[in-house]
Amino acid sequence: MIFASFEFLALFLPLFFACYFLMPFRHRNWVILLFSWGFYAWWRVDFLALLIAVTGFTYTVARLMDRAGPKSDRAKLLMILGLVGNLGVLAYFKYANFGVATVNQLRGAMGLSLMSWTEVLLPIGLSFYVLQSVSYLVDIRRGTVPVSRSLLDYAAYKAIFSQLIAGPIVRYAEIANELKLREHSLRQFGIGGRTFAIGFAMKVAVADTLSPLVDAAFSLTQPTLADSWIAALSYTLQLYFDFAGYSLMAIGLARMIGFYFPQNFDNPYLSGSIQEFWQRWHMTLSRFLRDYLYIPLGGNRSGPVRTYVNLMLVMAIGGLWHGSSWNFILWGVWQGALLGTHRWWSRRRPPGAPTLAYPLANALTMLAVMIGWVIFRAKDLESAGHVYAGMLGLNGIGLSDDFLWQITPDRLWFIPVALAIVYVPLLRDRLSRPRPAHPHPGTPAVPEMSGLRLAAWTVSPFAAFTLAIVMLYSRDAVPFLYFQF
Amino acid sequence: MDAPLNRPIVANTRSRRSSRDISERLQGALVVGLLALGAWQGFSALATPAAQRRLAQVRSLDALLDGRAAAAVNFVEAHYLPADPILRAAGGVFRWRLFGSGGPQVAVGCDDWLYLTEEAQTVRGAEENLAARADIVAQVAAALARRGIELVVAVVPDKARIERATLCNAPRTAQSMARYGIFQAMLRERRIASLDLARRLEQARQEGPVYYRTDTHWNQRGAAIAAKAVAEAVTTTLDPGFAYRTEAAPVETDGPGDLLRLMSLDLVPETLSPLGIKLRPASDRQFVARTVQTEKPAEADDLLATGPGDQVVLIGSSYSTNANFQGSLQEALRAPVNNVAEAGGGFSGAASTYFGGSAFAESPPRLIVWEIPERALSKPLQAQDRALAELK
Numbered sequence: 001m002i003f004a005s006f007e008f009l010a011l012f013l014p015l016f017f018a019c020y021f022l023m024p025f026r027h028r029n030w031v032i033l034l035f036s037w038g039f040y041a042w043w044r045v046d047f048l049a050l051l052i053a054v055t056g057f058t059y060t061v062a063r064l065m066d067r068a069g070p071k072s073d074r075a076k077l078l079m080i081l082g083l084v085g086n087l088g089v090l091a092y093f094k095y096a097n098f099g100v101a102t103v104n105q106l107r108g109a110m111g112l113s114l115m116s117w118t119e120v121l122l123p124i125g126l127s128f129y130v131l132q133s134v135s136y137l138v139d140i141r142r143g144t145v146p147v148s149r150s151l152l153d154y155a156a157y158k159a160i161f162s163q164l165i166a167g168p169i170v171r172y173a174e175i176a177n178e179l180k181l182r183e184h185s186l187r188q189f190g191i192g193g194r195t196f197a198i199g200f201a202m203k204v205a206v207a208d209t210l211s212p213l214v215d216a217a218f219s220l221t222q223p224t225l226a227d228s229w230i231a232a233l234s235y236t237l238q239l240y241f242d243f244a245g246y247s248l249m250a251i252g253l254a255r256m257i258g259f260y261f262p263q264n265f266d267n268p269y270l271s272g273s274i275q276e277f278w279q280r281w282h283m284t285l286s287r288f289l290r291d292y293l294y295i296p297l298g299g300n301r302s303g304p305v306r307t308y309v310n311l312m313l314v315m316a317i318g319g320l321w322h323g324s325s326w327n328f329i330l331w332g333v334w335q336g337a338l339l340g341t342h343r344w345w346s347r348r349r350p351p352g353a354p355t356l357a358y359p360l361a362n363a364l365t366m367l368a369v370m371i372g373w374v375i376f377r378a379k380d381l382e383s384a385g386h387v388y389a390g391m392l393g394l395n396g397i398g399l400s401d402d403f404l405w406q407i408t409p410d411r412l413w414f415i416p417v418a419l420a421i422v423y424v425p426l427l428r429d430r431l432s433r434p435r436p437a438h439p440h441p442g443t444p445a446v447p448e449m450s451g452l453r454l455a456a457w458t459v460s461p462f463a464a465f466t467l468a469i470v471m472l473y474s475r476d477a478v479p480f481l482y483f484q485f
Numbered sequence: 486m487d488a489p490l491n492r493p494i495v496a497n498t499r500s501r502r503s504s505r506d507i508s509e510r511l512q513g514a515l516v517v518g519l520l521a522l523g524a525w526q527g528f529s530a531l532a533t534p535a536a537q538r539r540l541a542q543v544r545s546l547d548a549l550l551d552g553r554a555a556a557a558v559n560f561v562e563a564h565y566l567p568a569d570p571i572l573r574a575a576g577g578v579f580r581w582r583l584f585g586s587g588g589p590q591v592a593v594g595c596d597d598w599l600y601l602t603e604e605a606q607t608v609r610g611a612e613e614n615l616a617a618r619a620d621i622v623a624q625v626a627a628a629l630a631r632r633g634i635e636l637v638v639a640v641v642p643d644k645a646r647i648e649r650a651t652l653c654n655a656p657r658t659a660q661s662m663a664r665y666g667i668f669q670a671m672l673r674e675r676r677i678a679s680l681d682l683a684r685r686l687e688q689a690r691q692e693g694p695v696y697y698r699t700d701t702h703w704n705q706r707g708a709a710i711a712a713k714a715v716a717e718a719v720t721t722t723l724d725p726g727f728a729y730r731t732e733a734a735p736v737e738t739d740g741p742g743d744l745l746r747l748m749s750l751d752l753v754p755e756t757l758s759p760l761g762i763k764l765r766p767a768s769d770r771q772f773v774a775r776t777v778q779t780e781k782p783a784e785a786d787d788l789l790a791t792g793p794g795d796q797v798v799l800i801g802s803s804y805s806t807n808a809n810f811q812g813s814l815q816e817a818l819r820a821p822v823n824n825v826a827e828a829g830g831g832f833s834g835a836a837s838t839y840f841g842g843s844a845f846a847e848s849p850p851r852l853i854v855w856e857i858p859e860r861a862l863s864k865p866l867q868a869q870d871r872a873l874a875e876l877k
Binding site: 011013048256405409410461470 | 530557586605
């Protein structure tokens with residue numbers, strides 16, 4: 001079941017909220033758990049068994065760690081057991097196919113017989129809920145989070161349907177208190193609903209409209225300069241509106257039942273550097289990589305060379321987390337190289353030396369990001385090579401016939417529409433302050449309103465939502481891009 | 486510029502919070518309303534007879550476990566909401582009014598002319614596919630000739646080829662522009678009698694449209710011209726004594742408009758009264774033509790005589806089932822035509838059914854007219870296409 005579907009909007013959600021709010025508070029986590037498991041089983045019932053197994057295993061290990069004393073050696077061993085178990089499941093389901101394919105390529109090249117192998121299906125959301133387990137076990141060892149003594153609470157935390165499939169990656173510590181006690185009110189419900197509506201419109205009206213354009217462009221074998229740049233730009237926009245829209249929907253749904261989920265996107269395409277970009281893009285993943293990988297590896301405390309190696313390693317692993325292919329590894333390496341270059345350049349620049357003008361810095365950052373998205377989106381290295389060749393103009397300049405017939409005016413128009421939405425916050429902030437922190441799209445930081453403006457602020461998210469519903473109904477649903485990771 | 490600092494900041498903040506609070510509560514109420522509306526739609530969809538029939542097939546534990554039950558519910562929710570017609574229509578109007586777009590299947594030209602996007606589609610290996618289909622046609626023609634049956638191949642040119650003056654920004658690709666000529670040349674190389682309908686229709690176009698504006702197909706005038714061209718290409722002498730006359734209905738009505746349906750605009754009124762806002766391209770108007778038999782030989786009613794449909798068989802696509810093409814062909818040939826065309830049959834749908842059926846084996850005709858839409862020629866070959874080549 002996906003959020004942008006009528007079985008979710010017209011059956012699941014009304015039924016869930018009715019049961020949830022009719023139930024006394026002490027039973028509401030049961031409602032969350034059972035509905036979330038139902039939501040998950042809608043794809044594949046057998047995958048639910050894996051989720052339950054991972055939940056039970058991690059909960060048991062955490063309880064044993066707590067009993068042994070989180071700082072004890074036994075707890076350390078138990079944590080390692082818990083991490084190996086969780087990451088082992090991830091490795092098997094996500095990387096075994098890739099590993100066997102790579103080994104077979106090598107064996108084939110050496111003239112050896114190929115290993116026989118049955119393709120393993122990746123359970124949806126596994127990458128996300130395994131990271132939750134990792135953060136939970138490590139945090140218990142670090143003593144930064146109390147162990148959950150209620151299996152129901154812990155299982156409900158793992159399963160909350162709004163974040164189960166594609167994040168944000170919520171840490172147990174962030175909602176531990178809310179699992180026990182949370183506020184419900186019409187106002188909270190409204191804020192959550194508004195956030196959900198904005199996310200829904202971003203996903204359905206913008207990202208899904210661009211989707212056919214992206215699919216068409218990335219399937220060309222000889223894209224021209226125009227084809228390739230439209231491909232790169234439209235995918236850059238599609239990915240952001242899809243994933244940020246999904247994150248807002250998840251955050252909004254959680255808020256409707258009293259949970260405060262962490263922000264996942266903060267206008268990343270307004271960044272003036274690649275470092276800033278990673279502070280604003282998929283923030284819960286960046287935070288995870290920093291706290292559970294970069295810092296344990298030594299971060300920037302072990303000398304410059306080690307810092308660059310750590311950056312590269314962390315981003316390559318981050319790339320590999322997205323999927324088991326060379327595309328994702330190279331994308332991660334590209335990000336690591338960009339972060340390393342940025343760090344080197346920042347250190348080399350004398351204090352007080354002028355920085356790049358913001359428009360130029362933003363343009364350069366976005367160029368680097370777009371180049372990265374091409375390999376991220378392409379189905380294999382060969383396809384990525386086609387688009388890169390096109391971007392250099394090696395296959396001609398103007399739109400190719402193969403692409404032209406698939407461009408419809410609405411798809412094309414949504415490129416400037418999406419760009420305008422991306423850059424509107426910048427314009428708004430520039431008009432009010434020199435360069436403030438950018439407000440989250442779901443909670444605008446311009447509160448002073450009255451009359452018509454207030455009315456527009458109240459109604460506009462739902463007008464956009466209604467428009468998105470109309471658009472959704474007149475075409476097939478497009479799955480969320482991050483479901484594949 | 487000190488003035489703003491003199492404002493009572495605390496009071497202002499309170500008032501601000503208050504207005505936001507009210508707004509957020511209103512939004513909460515709005516969400517409750519939307520959820521109620523959604524629930525009404527969702528559960529009403531499940532209760533429709535069509536949904537019940539579909540769901541009855543998946544009421545088992547197996548269907549639940551293997552995902553068929555979920556797929557059935559997804560289908561029901563995507564197709565049977567009570568608001569379905571309104572939502573589809575609103576989507577179509579939004580796309581057309583705001584962006585001048587006809588959606589993924591329809592390209593919008595100027596002056597309300599609509600075209601099927603598929604006509605401009607490029608296909609990898611198009612020339613190989615054209616050659617393979619020309620070979621299949623040649624093999625079918627040879628097999629029919631061995632049985633003494635004449636085959637006339639009528640390739641129906643794309644609407645965008647003939648009605649190109651109103652294409653404006655609608656796409657036309659080099660591959661689709663070359664397709665018709667290449668295929669005709671391939672048929673000539675294989676010595677197949679194929680008439681050049683494009684030339685005839687282009688000539689006729691100078692005096693008025695030969696295709697519907699809001700439909701993929703030729704209009705009644707175009708169909709009649711094509712039928713005449715087919716009749717002129719026939720060399721077989723057919724039984725005399727039949728005659729037909731085409732009559733026009735006394736009242737003008739809307740044309741078919743399949744492209745409006747593909748744009749989800751078929752149920753939308755042309756204008757929003759009383760504002761006069763145009764909501765969709767105007768429908769074609771026509772006096773529906775009907776062909777009636779005026780003469781037949783006396784022996785046609787004999788019990789043991791060959792049936793009236795046995796002399797000529799028309800195999801083809803929706804072009805043969807639209808715009809009175811069959812009637813016009815009967816009038817032009819002065820012979821009854823057994824129309825076995827299949828809408829959506831493309832290149833080989835009707836041919837496969839007919840050649841594989843008992844009617845062909847038991848009472849073969851003297852003439853077969855094979856109408857083929859141009860856009861079907863360059864697509865990848867299917868097993869059904871290849872199977873035609875095995876006709877003996």
